[in-house]
Amino acid sequence: MRIFVCIKVVPDPERASEITLDPQTKTVRREGIPLVINPMDKNALEAALQVRAQQGGEVTVVSMGPPSVEEVLRQSLALGADRVALLCDRCLAGADTLATARTLAAGIEKLGGADLVFCGAESADGGTAQVGPQVAALLGMAHAVYATAFSLRDGIAEVTVKTEDGEKVLQGGLPLLVTVSREINQPRGIRFSEIVKARKKPFNVFTAADLSLAETCIGEQGSPTRIAGIADAKMERRGEILEGEPEEAVAKLMTILRREGAI
Amino acid sequence: MIDFRFTEEQDMLRTAAREFAEEVIAPLVPQMEETDEMPEEILRGLGERDFLALGIAEEYGGVNLGHVAKMITIEEVSRVSVAVGMMLQVMHLGIEPIVAFGSPEQKKKYLPKLASGEHFATVGVTEATGGSDPTGIETTARLEGDNYILNGRKVFITNAHVAHVAVVLAKTDEKEFSAFILSKDMPGFRAGRWEHKVGMKGCDTGELIMEDCVVPKENMIGKPGDGLKVCMKAISEVGRAGMAAVGLGLIKACLEASTKFANERILYGKPISRLQGVQFKVADMYLDYNAGMLLSYRAAAMKDRGERCDVEMAMAKYYVTEAAVKAAKLATEIHGGYGVMVEYATQRYLRDAAVLNPSAGTGDIQRIVMARAALS
Numbered sequence: 001m002r003i004f005v006c007i008k009v010v011p012d013p014e015r016a017s018e019i020t021l022d023p024q025t026k027t028v029r030r031e032g033i034p035l036v037i038n039p040m041d042k043n044a045l046e047a048a049l050q051v052r053a054q055q056g057g058e059v060t061v062v063s064m065g066p067p068s069v070e071e072v073l074r075q076s077l078a079l080g081a082d083r084v085a086l087l088c089d090r091c092l093a094g095a096d097t098l099a100t101a102r103t104l105a106a107g108i109e110k111l112g113g114a115d116l117v118f119c120g121a122e123s124a125d126g127g128t129a130q131v132g133p134q135v136a137a138l139l140g141m142a143h144a145v146y147a148t149a150f151s152l153r154d155g156i157a158e159v160t161v162k163t164e165d166g167e168k169v170l171q172g173g174l175p176l177l178v179t180v181s182r183e184i185n186q187p188r189g190i191r192f193s194e195i196v197k198a199r200k201k202p203f204n205v206f207t208a209a210d211l212s213l214a215e216t217c218i219g220e221q222g223s224p225t226r227i228a229g230i231a232d233a234k235m236e237r238r239g240e241i242l243e244g245e246p247e248e249a250v251a252k253l254m255t256i257l258r259r260e261g262a263i
Numbered sequence: 264m265i266d267f268r269f270t271e272e273q274d275m276l277r278t279a280a281r282e283f284a285e286e287v288i289a290p291l292v293p294q295m296e297e298t299d300e301m302p303e304e305i306l307r308g309l310g311e312r313d314f315l316a317l318g319i320a321e322e323y324g325g326v327n328l329g330h331v332a333k334m335i336t337i338e339e340v341s342r343v344s345v346a347v348g349m350m351l352q353v354m355h356l357g358i359e360p361i362v363a364f365g366s367p368e369q370k371k372k373y374l375p376k377l378a379s380g381e382h383f384a385t386v387g388v389t390e391a392t393g394g395s396d397p398t399g400i401e402t403t404a405r406l407e408g409d410n411y412i413l414n415g416r417k418v419f420i421t422n423a424h425v426a427h428v429a430v431v432l433a434k435t436d437e438k439e440f441s442a443f444i445l446s447k448d449m450p451g452f453r454a455g456r457w458e459h460k461v462g463m464k465g466c467d468t469g470e471l472i473m474e475d476c477v478v479p480k481e482n483m484i485g486k487p488g489d490g491l492k493v494c495m496k497a498i499s500e501v502g503r504a505g506m507a508a509v510g511l512g513l514i515k516a517c518l519e520a521s522t523k524f525a526n527e528r529i530l531y532g533k534p535i536s537r538l539q540g541v542q543f544k545v546a547d548m549y550l551d552y553n554a555g556m557l558l559s560y561r562a563a564a565m566k567d568r569g570e571r572c573d574v575e576m577a578m579a580k581y582y583v584t585e586a587a588v589k590a591a592k593l594a595t596e597i598h599g600g601y602g603v604m605v606e607y608a609t610q611r612y613l614r615d616a617a618v619l620n621p622s623a624g625t626g627d628i629q630r631i632v633m634a635r636a637a638l639s
């Protein structure tokens with residue numbers, strides 16, 4: 001079984017309050033904030049490792065990012081992945097979701113193609129939830145999004161997915177791409193013995209040329225999306241002081257609560 | 264050349280240990296404070312994640328990442344729970360005499376289960392007659408055929424109840440001290456009283472009792488008379504490293520709690536972190552953490568290179584544990600009245616810090632080691 005996991009390295013979401021936007025370049029200022037594996041991608045990796053434990057095969061991690069993500073990506077080897085491919089090139093910078101998906105799809109093909117691909121449902125920083133489905137489309141596979149359960153028997157996958165008003169159970173054959181939500185599993189922690197084993201596992205870096213990708217379909221150049229503007233969303237609590245005697249104030253409060261549909 | 268950086272692998276180890284501490288240990292701290300017992304999940308987790316395998320060779324089921332690695336992981340655990348850090352450090356201390364002085368048969372018999380966390384270890388030296396002077400112990404070991412018969416009582420033993428295996432110091436003659444590997448399945452060997460401390464709630468301290476305990480001859484570590492060397496080498500170079508790591512974690516916790524509180528607490532219309540008096544306290548803690556870290560990791564790196572490092576460990580243990588007491592006091596002060604309320608962690612830090620001085624040799628004993636080196 002050829003199992004792939006797409007992992008994005010993101011600024012630690014627990015320190016999201018320290019992230020600011022640069023209004024000039026319209027990009028995220030992430031200096032000084034530690035990088036981590038996108039939380040849902042840890043669930044994606046866990047799902048892949050569980051399939052491998054049952055069915056055998058190889059788990060390959062692909063990631064597009066700058067050289068600085070290498071140290072964080074190595075954690076995926078210590079968690080149990082068999083190999084990592086980092087797709088890293090200056091000309092990949094500034095990619096939107098489509099250019100990102102093209103690059104990841106090319107990486108997966110370059111490494112021999114996939115029977116099963118796991119992605120996070122959404123990233124903690126960009127959070128568009130588009131990359132998974134786009135990769136599936138480019139690879140010509142079926143996909144299921146926001147999975148909360150996954151099993152594979154006799155080549156047939158059964159996926160439970162969250163929908164707006166409940167959940168659905170889908171069945172289908174391989175190849176298949178699944179994007180997972182946090183509920184799907186409890187990702188394992190790193191065992192120190194796996195850190196030692198990870199020393200011998202391959203960590204390869206591929207450039208755009210290695211992937212035979214034309215500059216016009218990757219990076220900023222290959223990205224049809226333009227960010228027109230950015231704005232801070234201000235969230236404020238609305239406060240209202242009710243004056244008067246307690247009885248009067250309570251009566252006013254009841255009226256307001258009824259009007260707002262709270263009671 | 265001096266390179267003060269950790270390797271990428273050591274950084275990953277720190278991340279992994281921190282993750283375990285925050286996800287598994289942190290939610291159980293209130294329970295430990297209340298019950299003074301070590302939760303099963305923590306004991307199991309330490310084994311599963313290979314915390315106990317760090318100092319053991321691969322051929323005996325370990326991962327052999329060395330003393331710096333142990334220090335990193337104990338520091339990270341102690342940042343969240345000094346009690347768990349202390350327990351973990353004494354488990355390593357109990358493993359060390361077998362690793363350093365054990366016979367191949369002893370290693371094969373005991374290390375694999377200690378590496379996996381199926382068994383836990385400790386060291387029993389101290390008796391009521393005085394810990395600073397180990398030659399004052401009264402436990403005896405009398406040779407009878409193929410066995411030694413041990414009689415005596417150890418006090419203040421970390422992991423007395425949770426440990427399955429203990430390295431115990433006993434007198435094989437009036438002036439002859441020997442070390443033995445004891446396990447709880449030996450007749451006449453058991454844990455005694457639970458000793459309750461002011462801090463480190465959840466970390467087990469208690470008595471070990473030997474009553475006509477039958478120990479096979481082959482369980483002696485080294486030969487008769489090697490006991491003081493075996494135990495003191497482990498305590499001075501591994502036990503003190505462990506205490507330094509525990510103290511570092513505690514200082515880090517004090518620093519983090521203090522900066523968070525100082526940035527959030529508003530007085531005179533601004534956070535108290537803008538008051539110079541508060542800044543000076545934070546600066547002192549910050550310096551102590553960094554100075555203590557340099558002393559401790561240098562000593563651990565020497566141990567990894569196989570160099571003698573008892574004096575360096577004495578400095579690290581003394582400096583860091585004293586600094587931890589100071590940091591806990593400063594952190595409590597910065598928190599004002601909140602600092603002594605049970606809802607805030609600072610009062611726990613204060614109580615935990617008080618336990619650091621006597622463990623693995625009092626501060627005075629560390630100063631004797633340093634003075635001897637300085638005057639020689």
Ligand SMILES: Cc1cc2nc3c(=O)[nH]c(=O)nc-3n(C[C@H](O)[C@H](O)[C@H](O)COP(=O)(O)OP(=O)(O)OC[C@H]3O[C@@H](n4cnc5c(N)ncnc54)[C@H](O)[C@@H]3O)c2cc1C
Pocket residue numbers: 006007008009028038040041044062063064065095096097098100104118119120121122123125126127128129130131132225
């Ligand atoms: C604030 C912000 C807003 C943005 N808005 C848009 C927008 O509206 N339209 C647009 O086209 N781009 C947008 N981008 C850019 C977008 O984030 C990048 O294109 C990014 O590379 C992928 O999109 P995502 O983070 O939204 O991924 P998502 O689609 O949310 O990520 C889902 C999963 O895809 C996989 N994945 C995503 N990126 C990678 C990667 N680099 N390597 C490996 N796996 C990966 C992971 O498994 C991840 O869990 C935005 C970026 C930011 C920071």
Ligand SMILES: Cc1cc2nc3c(=O)[nH]c(=O)nc-3n(C[C@H](O)[C@H](O)[C@H](O)COP(=O)(O)OP(=O)(O)OC[C@H]3O[C@@H](n4cnc5c(N)ncnc54)[C@H](O)[C@@H]3O)c2cc1C
Pocket residue numbers: 353385386387388389390391392393394395396418419420421422460468618621622623624625626627628631
């Ligand atoms: C939490 C905890 C865990 C412990 N775990 C273990 C364990 O796992 N295994 C184990 O064997 N022991 C353990 N101990 C025991 C510890 O090693 C001893 O408490 C320590 O060595 C001091 O011995 P003591 O308590 O008998 O004090 P004493 O030796 O009686 O010391 C009393 C005072 O005299 C001072 N003093 C002694 N000698 C000198 C000197 N030469 N010059 C100046 N001052 C001196 C001391 O500094 C101290 O202030 C533990 C102790 C604690 C508190």
